[in-house]
Amino acid sequence: MLLARRNLFRDRTRFLLTVAGVAVSIGLILLLAGYRSGVYRQASAYLDNTPGEVVVAERGIRDFLGTSSALPAGAEEAVRQTPGVERVIPVISQFVIFERHGRKDGFFLVGYDPARGGGPWKLAAGREPAADHELVIDRTAADQHGIAIGDAISVLDRTMTVVGLSDDTTFWAGSIAFARISTLESLLRAPGLRSFLLVTPAAGVTPMALRDRLAHPATEVLLKSEVVANDRKLLARVYDAPIGLMVAIAFLVGVLVVGLVIYTATIERRREYGAIKAIGARNRALYRVVTIQAFIAAAIGAIAGVGLAYGGGAAMMAWRPQFRVDIEPAAIGVVLAASLLMALVAALIPARLVAHLEPAEVFRG
Amino acid sequence: MTAFTLDVRGVTKRFGDGAAGVEAVRGVSLAVEPGEIVLIMGPSGSGKTTLLSMMGALLRPTTGSIHLDGIEISALSESRLPEIRLRRFGFIFQDFNLLSALTVLENVAIVAELGGVGRRPARAKATALLSDLGLGERLDFLPEKLSGGEKQRVATARALVNDPTLILADEPTANLDSKIGHEIMNLLRRIAKDQGRSVVIVSHDQRIRDVADRVLWLADGRFTDVDAMATDPVCRMSVERDRAVRTERDGETFYFCSRGCREEFLGRLVPSTG
Amino acid sequence: MSATLLLARRNLGRNRVRLLASVGGVALALTLTLALDAIYAGVANQLTTYIDRAGADVWVSQAGVRNLHMVASWLPGSVTDAVRAVPGVAGVTPILYSTDTIAARDERAVAYVIGLPADAAIGGPWSVVKGADRVGRGEIIIDRGFARRAGVSIGDSVIVLGAEARIVGLSDGTASLLNSVAFVSFDDFRAMRGGAPVVSYVLVKVAPGASPEAVAAAIERQVPSVTAQSKTDFSAQERRLVMDMSADVISIMNVIGFVVGLAVVAITVYVATLARRREYGVLKALGARNSALYRVVLGQAVLSVALGFVVALAFTGLLVLVLPLAGVGLELSISAASLAKVGLFALVIAGLAAILPVRQVSSLDPAVVFRRGVAI
Numbered sequence A: 001m002l003l004a005r006r007n008l009f010r011d012r013t014r015f016l017l018t019v020a021g022v023a024v025s026i027g028l029i030l031l032l033a034g035y036r037s038g039v040y041r042q043a044s045a046y047l048d049n050t051p052g053e054v055v056v057a058e059r060g061i062r063d064f065l066g067t068s069s070a071l072p073a074g075a076e077e078a079v080r081q082t083p084g085v086e087r088v089i090p091v092i093s094q095f096v097i098f099e100r101h102g103r104k105d106g107f108f109l110v111g112y113d114p115a116r117g118g119g120p121w122k123l124a125a126g127r128e129p130a131a132d133h134e135l136v137i138d139r140t141a142a143d144q145h146g147i148a149i150g151d152a153i154s155v156l157d158r159t160m161t162v163v164g165l166s167d168d169t170t171f172w173a174g175s176i177a178f179a180r181i182s183t184l185e186s187l188l189r190a191p192g193l194r195s196f197l198l199v200t201p202a203a204g205v206t207p208m209a210l211r212d213r214l215a216h217p218a219t220e221v222l223l224k225s226e227v228v229a230n231d232r233k234l235l236a237r238v239y240d241a242p243i244g245l246m247v248a249i250a251f252l253v254g255v256l257v258v259g260l261v262i263y264t265a266t267i268e269r270r271r272e273y274g275a276i277k278a279i280g281a282r283n284r285a286l287y288r289v290v291t292i293q294a295f296i297a298a299a300i301g302a303i304a305g306v307g308l309a310y311g312g313g314a315a316m317m318a319w320r321p322q323f324r325v326d327i328e329p330a331a332i333g334v335v336l337a338a339s340l341l342m343a344l345v346a347a348l349i350p351a352r353l354v355a356h357l358e359p360a361e362v363f364r365g
Numbered sequence B: 001m002t003a004f005t006l007d008v009r010g011v012t013k014r015f016g017d018g019a020a021g022v023e024a025v026r027g028v029s030l031a032v033e034p035g036e037i038v039l040i041m042g043p044s045g046s047g048k049t050t051l052l053s054m055m056g057a058l059l060r061p062t063t064g065s066i067h068l069d070g071i072e073i074s075a076l077s078e079s080r081l082p083e084i085r086l087r088r089f090g091f092i093f094q095d096f097n098l099l100s101a102l103t104v105l106e107n108v109a110i111v112a113e114l115g116g117v118g119r120r121p122a123r124a125k126a127t128a129l130l131s132d133l134g135l136g137e138r139l140d141f142l143p144e145k146l147s148g149g150e151k152q153r154v155a156t157a158r159a160l161v162n163d164p165t166l167i168l169a170d171e172p173t174a175n176l177d178s179k180i181g182h183e184i185m186n187l188l189r190r191i192a193k194d195q196g197r198s199v200v201i202v203s204h205d206q207r208i209r210d211v212a213d214r215v216l217w218l219a220d221g222r223f224t225d226v227d228a229m230a231t232d233p234v235c236r237m238s239v240e241r242d243r244a245v246r247t248e249r250d251g252e253t254f255y256f257c258s259r260g261c262r263e264e265f266l267g268r269l270v271p272s273t274g
Numbered sequence C: 001m002s003a004t005l006l007l008a009r010r011n012l013g014r015n016r017v018r019l020l021a022s023v024g025g026v027a028l029a030l031t032l033t034l035a036l037d038a039i040y041a042g043v044a045n046q047l048t049t050y051i052d053r054a055g056a057d058v059w060v061s062q063a064g065v066r067n068l069h070m071v072a073s074w075l076p077g078s079v080t081d082a083v084r085a086v087p088g089v090a091g092v093t094p095i096l097y098s099t100d101t102i103a104a105r106d107e108r109a110v111a112y113v114i115g116l117p118a119d120a121a122i123g124g125p126w127s128v129v130k131g132a133d134r135v136g137r138g139e140i141i142i143d144r145g146f147a148r149r150a151g152v153s154i155g156d157s158v159i160v161l162g163a164e165a166r167i168v169g170l171s172d173g174t175a176s177l178l179n180s181v182a183f184v185s186f187d188d189f190r191a192m193r194g195g196a197p198v199v200s201y202v203l204v205k206v207a208p209g210a211s212p213e214a215v216a217a218a219i220e221r222q223v224p225s226v227t228a229q230s231k232t233d234f235s236a237q238e239r240r241l242v243m244d245m246s247a248d249v250i251s252i253m254n255v256i257g258f259v260v261g262l263a264v265v266a267i268t269v270y271v272a273t274l275a276r277r278r279e280y281g282v283l284k285a286l287g288a289r290n291s292a293l294y295r296v297v298l299g300q301a302v303l304s305v306a307l308g309f310v311v312a313l314a315f316t317g318l319l320v321l322v323l324p325l326a327g328v329g330l331e332l333s334i335s336a337a338s339l340a341k342v343g344l345f346a347l348v349i350a351g352l353a354a355i356l357p358v359r360q361v362s363s364l365d366p367a368v369v370f371r372r373g374v375a376i
């Protein structure tokens, strides 16, 4: 529609403003969605990168992150003896609060046996812990706290030396750190303690079959994917409400901006719209003019918004590398659809004005 | 220097350059005495509004000078102009140009306040002026609720509130019916005479000629001798004799703005042929 | 009120749609920031409930452990006697502690599980609404909210620490957004941990007249490898945990709230200026200086932001009142610091929003007043 396009493009500043409004809104929605999937991906980083298809935990515990699991004595031996088990990685995990420069930070401390696996999957520098007072920490966390390899840090009542820095171990509430399993046993004053067993089935045994075979009333046996899903549910409890709220606000803002600008543009040209009506145009034709304006603005704004989201995500990750923004192609599709919806809702704002416009408007002074 | 309120000397206004340029006003001179009412008439596009804008310090002349009360306003820096506009000019527009969000009283009082008058005295003065103009019952109305004549009276009160020496009016009656238009013109005349303010009115409305002390004709950006002008007997527009469509009738020459008016004129004279 | 402010107010007030949009937008954005702060402050309050209500004056933990939430603290059992011997200590209660999942029927929830000695003087539930306030072997006291959600009551069993325990009491005020508190027998807990002679925290009651801070210092001096903190210090540390760990998330949300608020106000103020361009031209022709017109624009921005701020405050205040009634275990708390921060946000937003139309106003040609028609 020529009229719609002309009305929209005639005032460049206003047009840019509309596009900017939609772009901010769409960019924000995408960024938030990307942040959410980033949080989820980070949450499963340890399990994703550690071998094993089946997880054995304390009875009643079905997640990896939320609680301190303690397996009954002898559980590891029993699992290892089970036919169809190829490999067992025992780990102790404990959330530890680490304080430096007066700021508290969370460490998800994983105790593992270097001979059996379960340690850092991507060492950026240094080596794995070879003695009980040695520790590998996340590189981003180290950068933020000004810690280098060779530095001593205190963990509970121990002084430990950082011997390695790992990558891909930043985490929503801190980061993952690695020590030997014996370190954790003595740190927690629990010789023989095991939190989880990560079990790999032998060739020809499906994880499902292995899970059923390992089932035991004193423990919880789950597929790794189930544990990951439970961890996500845990996060969702904390994250989904605020993120959902913000997505809604961002959407409303987009509607508001597009609607308002087109509304004002319509007011300013009410005389012209009145003239079109006087010539005999139906309300439908005028709705079409405002709706098309809204669509053009929303479409261009949405494209700019996708760019903004990628830029904003990159900026956020540069500022705080522990935040991960994963913008998924599927989310882009949803958001583009949202922008079209935005345009439709926004067009309703000036629609009433158009409908109530009197053709006689033209003759008024 | 002079006893003139306004002294316009050899003013020219050119819009744009080169071939595409338009000379809207060409070498116009005019002096207005205190208390004098000058009516500038001319066809549409003759440069009336451009000239008025320059007299009101809203537009700078390309050449020439304009003095107001002895001050060369055409040479003042932009930062000094608001003060001049505020205190020495009162504007009245064809479209009234009231502030739509403010009430009648506020529309007038705000201009006084901008002129540095306190809130209370500004309101008091605005109330007095508006009552004087017969709007005492309308003080708290929004402009959209007023008739055209009422709006123009509010605009007149607004133009007067800072005691200007010169009132400039652009087609003040164009949006009013003729009775109301006449009322407004008489009002302006009363103000000019009672308070000794000069008034310059720009219009192509023939009906307000009698209010003016002096009528000037602007055509193509130049003042033209009144004698060179004639009135279209059909539409009552002023037209230049030299350029107009004409017809002779009973030894008298009639001048028309267009062929259409002449046809109508001629047609009228033919007795209806039933 | 000055003339410019009056015009600003009127310009705002006469256009309902625009007023609603700008005030609503600002209110949304500021609510986002205010409510988020209030949520975290509320969570911090909730998190310290056990510390505040357990009845201890001083908390003794494994050296370097200054918190409770989700952490581990394991001390040799002998520490209890060592602490008891410190002058100024009137009584000691050792507890075992772990963050665990309790499961009943299909309901599962994170809980602080406290292992409570049979003769515990302090550290137990402070408000039992049904059943016993002491736990023996194989028994548990749980939060009544969890019991209701799971549909269990006294006599039913739950899974805790990898074993089953029978509910003997239901307590109140022991649930937060993140977790509830459950009490089991000290001996059961220790058995689950392989029977090692350890304790998690030693809860200390100080002698009448003794200062908890002084006693804590004396304990740290006399007992090796422990951290001792007064209840007040411990509670403050726990609050800081929430604030420090959520600081980055809060910053991001604050930035987003700020951008959204700024965008809305800037656009509405700009559009409002655009719509009244002709009237600003009239004012200019009548002799108003650019500065006076800026004041009108700024006045509109400040007014809409101020209104938005009030609405946001009222709305958040309403949430503070209503949420506890909704029973979601979430409580909000508005702090003076957060109010000041959001107020500052609002001011900056208003200031920045008024910048955009400046060029609009200053480049306005007063001669527009003579031009007819609406489209300028």
Ligand SMILES: Nc1ncnc2c1ncn2[C@@H]1O[C@H](COP(=O)(O)OP(=O)(O)O)[C@@H](O)[C@H]1O
Binding pocket: B015, B016, B022, B023, B024, B042, B043, B044, B045, B046, B047, B048, B049, B050, B051
């Ligand atoms: N800002 C401008 N830019 C270019 N041309 C202008 C401008 N203002 C007026 N003109 C031209 O100057 C001439 C006189 O216009 P104007 O003063 O408005 O006449 P009037 O008021 O007598 O109808 C017209 O040809 C008009 O097109």
Ligand SMILES: [Mg+2]
Binding pocket: B048, B049
């Ligand atoms: Mg004109």
